[in-house]
Amino acid sequence: MKSLWFSSGISLLVLLHAALIPAVKAEDPYQFITWNVAYQTAKILGVSQQVIGINGQFPGPPLDSVTNNNLVINVFNQLDEPLLISWNGISQRKTSWQDGVSGTNCPILPGSNWTYEFQLKDQIGSYFYFPSLLYQKADGGFGAIRIANRVIIPVPFSTPDGDINFLVGDWYNTRHQDLRRKLDSGLPLGSPDGVLINGKGSFGQGDYSSVTVDPGKTYRLRVSNVGTVSSINFRIQGHQLLLVETEGSHTNEILLDSLDVHVGQSYSVLVKTNQSPSDFYVVASTKFQPNVLQGVGILHYSDSHAVASGPIPPGPDPNDINFSMNQANTVRRNLTANAARPNPQGSYHYGEINVTRRIQLQNTAVSLNGHQRYAVNGISYLTPDTPLKLADYLNISGVFTLGSITDFPPQQGTAPVLLSSVFDGDWQAFIEIVFLNTENEVQSWHLDGHDFFVAGYGIGSWSEASRHDYNLLDGVSRSTTHVYPNGWTAILFPGDNAGMWNIRSQTLYRQYLGQEIYIRFYNPTNSFRTEAPAPANLIRCGRAA
Template sequence: MSPPPAPAAAVALAACILAVTAATLAGADDPYRFFTWNVTYGTINPLGTTPQQGILINGQFPGPRIDCMTNDNLIVNVINNLDEPFLLTWNGIKQRKNSWQDGVLGTNCPIPPGSNYTYKFQSKDQIGSFFYFPSVALHRAAGGFGSFNVFQRPQIPVPYSPPAADFTLLVGDWYKSGHKQLRQSLDSGAGELLPPDALLINGVSSPAAAPAIFVGDQGKTYLFRVSNVGMKTSFNLRIQGHQMRLVEVEGTHPVQNLYDSIDVHVGQSVAFLVTLDQSPADYAVVASSRRFGISPAASSPALLTATATLRYTGGGAPANIPMPAPPPEGIDWSMNQARSFRWNLTASAARPNPQGSFHYGGIATSRTMVLESSAPAIAGQRRFAVNGVSFVVPDTPLKLVDNYNIANVIGWDSVPARPDGAAPRSGTPVVRLNLHEFVEVVFQSTESEIQSWHLDGYDFWVVGYGNGQWNESQRTTYNLVDAQARHTVQVYPNGWSAILVSLDNQGMWNLRSAHWDRQYLGQQLYMRVWTPQQSFSNEYSIPTNAILCGRAAGLGH
């Protein structure tokens, strides 16, 4: 399936920046796609009961869908008409050699109110379903997110027949409180956010709000792209009377197993095929929150449900079959499903070679990091930490600090490689790693809630999940042959998840909790992947349009 033509917006902008872009982006002959996005507040009514202030892009909630092709050059001019700084990040887009465009506070200064910033990057060597979202000030709780789909080049086959069409489902939790009120709650030291009020599918809940409707023809097969764009809630997705054939996990192709329902954790994306093999009618597409064994007591989070409709052409009446039941609430069902996601070794990647041509299981690791999450009180305030260090956002992005050799900002290697039992503390940690290292990272949880971890700039292989405390003997349980590659991994309550990652993308990269209250209150760090052999083949220079703030203000490019 080919993407639609490039948008016609921002023709004037294209003329003035094309020359600069061609000089700084690889693959200058690859097509360019230009977007101009106006970010504003606007009234939305996702719950169908009480209007709220939302963040709109070009008047849309959710924001516009980006469709492009592998290696396309994306020029996205973001105009901030909010009353506070704003920044977008591109969840799962690898930004090859270009962490300058990552869109997080460690790499970019936020866009001031009334100003703009033009992102310039490639969808380099990627195929799949991704999304974008605001990365500062809890704006994510008010909107500003949208889908980002990268289609294959004609010469690169995907391992399934072209679907009749594809549908996007942006699913996430939602709060009645505005993003400023939520931020004030966290800033006050109250700790994590309270449970959300609802789930949304494509910006609406049901039954109070009109649900999304996906229309298809009997006998045809459709691709569903599903992303968890929420703040902190995992969900399970299922379709009444239909099975789902998993065909993509965050830009890679898995073994195509059939599922009755699929868990999707915060920050994750999947895509599956559904064949319309039932009688013409309306079938429910159901997302429900996952609590993982928490008893349904009054103090426990409520079970949240959102429903959309899969409508057969000529249908319109509800299907006369039972509604799909949610899976068991315990951890075991979900963990076993996660282990069933396996890398398709024979499928092509974004390049002609098969995914499995890189035999990751035969590579010796250069170092191991065991990163344990915690929720300590520091200076009387509830924070979140990694190995006892709670990240504090500096006044100057770390990428600028490193570029201009600004002293006394970065805490180099200040996060220990393993928990050391030291007193909780605040800091601005950056772990120094060498380009082309092959690293084992274990995410350890000693807490009773599920967590989700994301690494910008990379995919990694999820080689193991387990309960309790990780130790070296657990390596015998690793999948070293066809573990699923992805960029966001869940960690089950009081459990661990292990990944292997090949550090082949130079830059300053954010490793963070995808639960946005935890990220906001310090559960993150940065990884500086570097080599002394400086070259544009490794990393691009600072963009000429980079916003300079904090201690870098006035230094020039």
């Protein structure tokens, strides 16, 4: 009888296990990556100089993955100063611990390593990573991120014959440490020395970027502005660009001769190699700057025996704001395309949601203690000795105060202050932010942890009546937007991602000198379903050391 009971028990367990199997969802795949971040020497713009490479590569290796994959990235810091890697545009759902900025993470000290672990939850598209501390981005350390769709989620265009990264941006022939010292001493940096395409200078002036393609094909080009200051116009001689995606949003397809890409932004375009066999100029030139700089690479047809010839395509007037704004207004969301989850993007009617909180952020140049600084709503951000997220988690007082920055610009004449400014974000509020630019240069702003809908751009003063011109139907969803000189840009987004999140100027010297803030979203239920627990490898520093 004992044997019979034992046998029946096992049978029952097997049956129960078999019955449960269909209800258990297999865990999403894991990718394990190791990066060694170190200085190396490269000849750029004709000058041998220090750059920051990853695994010996400059720019760093592309990070290729698939929606919902789990990334485990072990970063070894072989620099001589602290390091953090941040993920421009990756939403980091429920886990601001992995965001890689000074307000959320203690740095990876020289000679040590730290492992990032996060899921690419419900994202498809083009992004990039970069070092976020100590002005290091000006020396490199950046690379492309490409997130492919799962098989069950079709994209709204045929699979291209190839996928090519174009990392473009301005460049200084000066080490980031020296640029940082100039800013710390109150000196301006001046204009960049040139423009790089994939880490290389211009055709005919030393080493340059060359990409080989086959004739009669269609290629997806992912263009990211990884520079520090300048808006970029991107174009290819003799070819048109079919816009299809920006930072995770599939767009209505529009055919362009050139594309404006502002600092921190990423786009995907399709290009048909339908020209006669030859080489063609690839051009990235600065916009809205006193001096126009350009980088020139080559698109090389595999059957070409002719070098690129003729004038380099000039592109639009670099100071024509109307051209740039008209193009930006044509970038609309494709409402018939699938998102990273198998449901139509158009099912999210953001324009029909009541706004429950309104914020206006005004950037200003200020002087504090005799030094040039930059402020948002009268506050120039002061990086505390302890990351905000860590202080919040451990209830360490005196590091920051919630609500220490106002929702609207202060009255004219109010003296600016240095402060670790943090918005108290309303959990699951639907928020409008209007970025107000009172200066004569293009601004670029980024929100970590969230995608937002770009509702509108304008020149001149924003007013309540400006809302009548908002796009409340098919505004593109992204994480970086630009603001035209003496203008405004309005965004809308749900505060549904718990954590401490960075809002920053993508113009690097402005961020370094105080043009950033944080917004904290806290779910009072304190559930791991809305925010992941602190990681087991949590680094403690500052007052938490």
